[in-house]
Amino acid sequence: xxxxxxxxxxxxxxxxxxxxxxxxxxxxxxxxxxxxxxxxxxxxxxxxxxxxxxxxxxxxxxxxxxxxxxxxxxxxxxxxxxxxxxxxxxxxxxxxxxxxxxxxxxxxxxxxxxxxxxxxxxxxxxxxxxxxxxxxxxxxxxxxxxxxxxxxxxxxxxxxxxxxxxxxxxxxxxxx
Amino acid sequence: xxxxxxxxxxxxxxxxxxxxxxxxxxxxxxxxxxxxxxxxxxxxxxxxxxxxxxxxxxxxxxxxxxxxxxxxxxxxxxxxxxxxxxxxxxxxxxxxxxxxxxxxxxxxxxxxxxxxxxxxxxxxxxxxxxxxxxxxxxxxxxxxxxxxxxxxxxxxxxxxxxxxxxxxxxxxxxxxxxxxxxxxxxxxxxxxxxxxxxxxxxxxxxxxxxxxxxxxxxxxxxxxxxxxxxxxxxxxxxxxxxxxxxxxxxxxxxxxxxxxxxxxxxxxxxxxxxxxxxxxxxxxxxxxxxxxxxxxxxxxxxxxxxxxxxxxxxxxxxxxxxxxxxxxxxxxxxxxxxxxxxxxxxxxxxxxxxxxxxxxxxxxxxxxxxxxxxxxxxxxxxxxxxxxxxxxxxxxxxxxxxxxxxxxxxxxxxxxxxxxxxxxxxxxxxxxxxxxxxxxxxxxxxxxxxxxxxxxxxxxxxxxxxxxxxxxxxxxxxxxxxxxxxxxxxxxxxxxxxxxxxxxxxxxxxxxxxxxxxxxxxxxxxxxxxxxxxxxxxxxxxxxxxxxxxxxxxxxxxxxxxxxxxxxxxxxxxxxxxxxxxxxxxxxxxxxxxxxxxxxxxxxxxxxxxxxxxxxxxxxxxxxxxxxxxxxxxxxxxxxxxxxxxxxxxxx
Numbered sequence: 019x020x021x022x023x024x025x026x027x028x029x030x031x032x033x034x035x036x037x038x039x040x041x042x043x044x045x046x047x048x049x050x051x052x053x054x055x056x057x058x059x060x061x062x063x064x065x066x067x068x069x070x071x072x073x074x075x076x077x078x079x080x081x082x083x084x085x086x087x088x089x090x091x092x093x094x095x096x097x098x099x100x101x102x103x104x105x106x107x108x109x110x111x112x113x114x115x116x117x118x119x120x121x122x123x124x125x126x127x128x129x130x131x132x133x134x135x136x137x138x139x140x141x142x143x144x145x146x147x148x149x150x151x152x153x154x155x156x157x158x159x160x161x162x163x164x165x166x167x168x169x170x171x172x173x174x175x176x177x178x179x180x181x182x183x184x185x186x187x188x189x190x191x192x193x194x
Numbered sequence: 195x196x197x198x199x200x201x202x203x204x205x206x207x208x209x210x211x212x213x214x215x216x217x218x219x220x221x222x223x224x225x226x227x228x229x230x231x232x233x234x235x236x237x238x239x240x241x242x243x244x245x246x247x248x249x250x251x252x253x254x255x256x257x258x259x260x261x262x263x264x265x266x267x268x269x270x271x272x273x274x275x276x277x278x279x280x281x282x283x284x285x286x287x288x289x290x291x292x293x294x295x296x297x298x299x300x301x302x303x304x305x306x307x308x309x310x311x312x313x314x315x316x317x318x319x320x321x322x323x324x325x326x327x328x329x330x331x332x333x334x335x336x337x338x339x340x341x342x343x344x345x346x347x348x349x350x351x352x353x354x355x356x357x358x359x360x361x362x363x364x365x366x367x368x369x370x371x372x373x374x375x376x377x378x379x380x381x382x383x384x385x386x387x388x389x390x391x392x393x394x395x396x397x398x399x400x401x402x403x404x405x406x407x408x409x410x411x412x413x414x415x416x417x418x419x420x421x422x423x424x425x426x427x428x429x430x431x432x433x434x435x436x437x438x439x440x441x442x443x444x445x446x447x448x449x450x451x452x453x454x455x456x457x458x459x460x461x462x463x464x465x466x467x468x469x470x471x472x473x474x475x476x477x478x479x480x481x482x483x484x485x486x487x488x489x490x491x492x493x494x495x496x497x498x499x500x501x502x503x504x505x506x507x508x509x510x511x512x513x514x515x516x517x518x519x520x521x522x523x524x525x526x527x528x529x530x531x532x533x534x535x536x537x538x539x540x541x542x543x544x545x546x547x548x549x550x551x552x553x554x555x556x557x558x559x560x561x562x563x564x565x566x567x568x569x570x571x572x573x574x575x576x577x578x579x580x581x582x583x584x585x586x587x588x589x590x591x592x593x594x595x596x597x598x599x600x601x602x603x604x605x606x607x608x609x610x611x612x613x614x615x616x617x618x619x620x621x622x623x624x625x626x627x628x629x630x631x632x633x634x635x636x637x638x639x640x641x642x643x644x645x646x647x648x649x650x651x652x653x654x655x656x657x658x659x660x661x662x663x664x665x666x667x668x669x670x671x672x673x674x675x676x677x678x679x680x681x682x683x684x685x686x687x688x689x690x691x692x693x694x695x696x697x698x699x700x701x702x703x704x705x706x707x708x709x710x711x712x713x714x715x716x717x718x719x720x721x722x723x724x725x726x727x728x729x730x731x732x733x734x735x736x737x738x739x740x741x742x743x744x745x746x747x748x749x750x751x752x753x754x755x756x757x758x759x760x761x762x763x764x765x766x767x768x769x770x771x772x773x774x775x776x777x778x779x780x781x782x783x784x785x786x787x788x789x790x791x792x793x794x795x796x797x798x799x800x801x802x803x804x805x806x807x808x809x810x811x812x813x814x815x816x817x818x819x820x821x822x823x824x825x826x827x828x829x830x831x832x833x834x835x836x837x838x839x840x841x842x843x844x845x846x
Contacts, residue, residue, distance in 0.1 A: 023527040026471060027520035030478070034513050036564065037482075039571045041489060041505045091762070117787070143787045 052166045057083070057158075058148035065115055065123055065137040075136060076164045080190045081110040082183075083158040084134075084174075085146065087118045088126035090154040096173040100133040108191055113137040116146055116154055159183065161190045197262055200250025201341040204291075207243035207298070208331040210236050214324035218317035222389075230317035234305035237320050240327060241302035244295045248282075251291060251340055255282050260351050263344040264288060269351040272734050273359075280364030286488060286504075287340035289367055293484075294330045296375040300404070301327065304379070311400055318386035319379075326378055329511045337504050362422035366415060370442060373412025374480040377449060379404045381477035381519070384470045388522045391529040393470060398460035401473075403822050405456055406680075409449045410818030416442050417811035424804075425773050432698065432807055435584045440563040441483035444556055448476040451552040454545050461607060462542050466530040468549070471523060478516040485512050537609045544602030551595040558587040596648045596692060599685060600655030604662060618658040625654040642700035646693055653689040656682055680821025687813035694806035703800045708793040711740065715798050721745045722754075722783055722798040727790060735759045742772055742783040742796065754783040756796075780804045 052058075061072045076083070084100060086093040103111060113134035115123045118141060127137075140146055149158070159168040168186055170178065214236035221229025251264070255278050260266040268285045269278055283289040301323040308316055334340070383401050387393045419442065424432045433439060452472040458465045489505030536542045562579045600622055604615045630647035634640050660682050664670030705717045714723035722742050729738030739757030743750065754772025761768070771784040780801040788794030821827075 023467075023524035026475075027517070027524050030516055030520050033482075033564075034509065034517070036567055036571050037485065037509055037512075040567045041509060089760075089762075142789075142792065 052150065052158075053169065054165060054167065057160055057164050057166055058145065060138070060145040060148070062138050062140055062145060065113075065120060065127075065139045067120065067139075071136065071138050073164060076110075076112070076160045078162060079110040080108070080162055080187055081112050081160040082187070083112045083114060083160055085114045085116050085149075085151055085154045085156045087116045087154050088122040089118065090116075092173050093155045094130060096155055096175070097130050097133070099174050099176060099179055101131050104131075104133040109187060110135050114145060115139050115141075116151070117141060117143065157183075159186055159190070162193070196250050196253050197259070197341050197343065200247045200254075201339075203243045203247040203250065204331070204335065204341070207240050207247065207294075208328065208335060210240045210243065211298075211324045211327040211331055214240060215321050215328055217321075218324075219321040222314040222317040222321075225314070227313065230313055233317050233320040233324075236324065237298070237301045237305050240324070241295075241298040244291075244298045248291055248295045251288060252279060252282050255279065258351065260349075261343055261345070261347040262340075263342045264340045266344050266348050266351050270734060271350055274733075276361070276364060277359050283367050284364075287334070287338045289371070290330065290334055290338055290488075291340050292368065293371050293375055294327060294334065296371050297323070297330065297378050298327055300376060300379050301382075308400060310396075312396065315383070315386050315390060315397065318389050319382045322382035322385040323378060326382070326515060329515065333504075333507050333511060337507050360422060360426050362418055362426065366418040366422055368415075369411050369418055370415030373408050373410075373415050373449075374442075374445060374483065376404060376408025376411055377445060377473075377477040377480050379408070380452065380473035381515075384473035385519055385522060387470055387530070388519075388526040391526055393459065393466040393530050395460055395463065398456050398469070399827060402453075402456050402460060403827050405449065405453050406818045406821050409446070409453055410815040412442070412446050412449060413811055413815040413818065416446060417808045417815070420811075421808045425771055426768070432804060435562070435579075435581045437563050438483075438487055440559050441479070441486045444559055444563075445476050445479040445483060447552050447556040447559065448472060448479050451549045451556075452476050454548050454552075458536075458542055458545050462536075464536055464542065465546070465549075467523075467527040470527065470530060472549075474516065474519045474523060478512070478519070481508075481512045481515060485509060539605065539612055540610045541602070541605045541607045544598060544605050547598050548595070548602060551591060551598065555588060555591045555595065558591065559584065562587070592692075593645070593648055596652050596688070599688065600648075600652045603656065603659040603681065603685070618655065618662070621658060622651045622655045626651040637701065639700045642696055645696035645700075649689045649693040649696065652692065653686055656685040656689065675826060676823035677821045677826065680817045680824070683817030683820060684814045687810045687817060690806050690810035690813065694803045694810060697803045698801060698807065701802050702804075704797065706795065706797045708788065709796045710793040711790060713793070715796065717798055717800050719746050720751070720781065720798075720800060722781075722796070724785075724794065724796055727785070727794060735761045739770070739785055742785075742798070744774065744781050744783075752781050754781065756783050756785045758785055775805050777805060778802065 057073050057076050059073050061070060063069070064071055082103070100111065103109060111134045113136070115137055118139075120139065123137070123139070127134075138145065149156075155173060157170045157174055158166050159170075161167050167190060168183070170183065174183065214233055217236070218230050218233030221227070221232065253259075254262045254265050255269050256275070258265065258269060258271040258278070260269075264285065264287050265281075268288070269281045273281065277284075281288075283292045301320060304311075304316060304320055304323070380401055383397065387397055416439075419439070420432050423434070423439075452469065455465050455469045455472055459469045485505070485508045489508060536546060562583050565579050601615060601619055604618055606614075626647040629650040630643040632643075633646045634643035637643065637646075660671075660674075660678065663678055664674055703717055705715050705722075707715045709715065709724040711724055711726050714721050716722075722744050725741040725743060727738060727740035729736070731737075737757050737759045739755065742754040742756060744752045744754060752774035754774055755770075756772035757770040759768045759770060769784050769786070771782055774781040780799075782799035782801060784797050786795035786797065
């Protein structure tokens with residue numbers, strides 16, 4: 019055995035070490051560019067068309083911004099989880115109704131229940147594009163100062179709510 | 195029933211592979227011909243069993259048997275037949291089954307075509323190939339069984355991923371795997387050579403065609419993937435430096451290096467231990483690629499469903515195969531001594547330089563791809579490495595490579611002098627100068643001029659090398675072996691590729707706007723007009739879209755039909771770009787969000803010579819296949835075998 023021959027093996031072990039470590043990390047936590055940045059500016063009507071909304075609505079309360087649409091099958095899956103949060107007064111639930119019609123969205127919310135404190139109507143992806151959404155449902159946790167703190171892609175299952183989102187929301191609520 | 199039979203065939207193949215990985219090894223150690231011959235039969239048997247299992251799985255997809263979980267999750271009774279079949283490998287379980295079928299297929303070729311191989315080497319290589327088979331078959335049976343049943347049986351399947359529902363992508367994975375997996379043979383033979391403590395001309399001669407085959411398939415696979423991304427994803431890009439693209443490109447770079455070093459080994463009996471190391475590295479990189487794609491450790495648009503259990507198993511497999519191979523290399527590589535020292539000004543020297551540059555290029559891609567992972571491990575921050583890094587680091591190395599690629603083949607083997615190549619270099623230099631000046635002047639780009647000049651330099655250098663080989667006579671040209679034509683085709687392909695990439699990077703043009711039907715966008719001399727947009731339902735998706743007419747100077751050039759498709763079963767949206775492919779300007783339009791009143795977001799592109807990127811890749815791959823026809827790569831028949839090994843033995 020000669021030492022030079024060991025170099026490739028040593029290099030490979032370092033690589034395997036890193037790869038093994040990476041397995042313990044969830045890459046979907048990969049924050050996107052937006053984590054710890056202010057929520058993007060927008061100006062859109064609410065679903066009822068009674069009000070114009072902008073990013074200031076996220077200030078003062080910890081918010082869950084949930085992208086949904088009446089066409090989105092997976093959204094009906096996570097809906098009961100959101101309904102369970104409806105009565106939490108300290109948490110603001112903001113829906114972003116994406117690529118939808120007012121009629122369909124209202125019908126959908128009547129049928130499944132409306133968990134949202136406020137719904138932003140975004141039929142033309144005006145807010146969706148700066149948010150870097152790849153599909154619905156997607157959910158952002160926004161702190162009191164309007165900064166995005168977390169992004170979850172896909173359905174909020176009870177496990178995800180209990181293990182990831184709730185602890186984060188509670189820790190943000192604890193900060194005054 | 196078909197399902198169970200397929201499952202049983204898979205289990206049997208696993209058992210055969212277990213025996214195949216032990217018995218021939220024992221036979222080779224004891225020099226027992228009967229035990230070694232068991233390996234020959236087992237290799238063929240294992241392949242037949244796996245091919246049968248694969249056919250069984252394909253049948254369940256074709257007849258839409260949704261009691262099979264895999265078919266239920268990835269197929270749909272409304273799907274066209276082609277996509278039912280391609281659905282078999284459009285998912286994790288099926289694609290890994292395709293992988294083992296191919297690996298066993300390559301293994302089965304060893305006894306069928308390798309009759310002239312030394313018995314011990316052959317038996318050992320077959321055993322190593324079977325060990326890889328055991329690893330992957332275990333992976334399938336224990337973590338990713340494609341034959342799992344589902345109860346209750348759903349009424350219909352939940353559809354193939356609509357992005358994958360495309361002819362380009364239906365054929366992309368099989369070609370890619372033929373390439374990835376093809377490098378398992380050089381790996382097995384490298385291990386066998388280390389076990390024997392000897393690498394010789396027979397080894398190199400036998401292996402070179404397999405490296406060529408794997409390399410050519412991988413080239414086609416990567417090109418198909420790039421072409422698919424270009425027209426299906428509708429981003430107008432042909433290469434994103436996405437992690438999953440990079441992990442398919444790294445084995446290609448290592449394989450290209452291997453292709454050249456094995457030539458040196460076959461002709462000059464040197465670079466032996468380096469070639470063995472490259473053979474191990476190339477397949478190891480294929481395994482790394484599989485690990486990355488299937489464990490989801492890097493974020494990518496292509497990733498399969500993420501499953502930590504699979505990731506752990508694959509990492510263990512990668513660690514055992516590559517770690518074992520490299521340990522053996524550390525113990526044995528000193529026994530693979532080179533017979534003759536290399537001379538810098540010779541073909542041998544040029545090929546060493548080629549290897550150094552290719553490996554440097556590989557290292558930059560490797561670093562860029564895994565850097566986010568390293569940083570995350572070291573200080574927990576999340577970063578991503580984008581195209582600018584790769585363009586800044588990879589492109590200059592490639593330019594340097596092309597510079598030497600232009601003159602390297604002019605040198606003779608063994609020993610040559612710079613004086614002999616001074617004339618051709620001057621001619622190639624003139625070609626560079628003329629192209630550079632013309633481009634810089636008319637194209638208004640200095641960098642573009644340098645890159646196009648390099649392409650001209652490479653093309654002229656390659657043709658001069660051909661001329662010199664043929665003594666500038668037609669008769670000499672006709673007498674050239676197939677390998678020469680392979681070299682000319684591949685190197686010219688590289689020149690065309692360089693030119694096409696350059697014109698895409700420097701002169702491509704794009705414009706975006708919100709158009710109502712009837713309105714138009716201008717892009718250079720071209721006017722893109724959106725026609726009526728209509729929508730509806732088709733097959734398994736909803737769509738809306740329309741035609742974009744392109745005119746130049748009032749003259750109609752092309753009609754681009756572009757569409758947005760929504761697949762309710764998968765809740766997924768895709769964009770079909772309208773493409774007008776041509777050897778010159780490729781015109782391109784894709785429709786985005788919008789409605790008839792407010793207008794639709796429309797992006798239009800003009801891409802000069804982009805099709806040559808893929809055509810040149812096809813030329814390179816075909817050149818690889820042409821080289822296969824070279825007689826010098828044939829192994830001697832049995833009668834001569836003794837003679838030749840004796841001679842090589844004496845040379846040692």
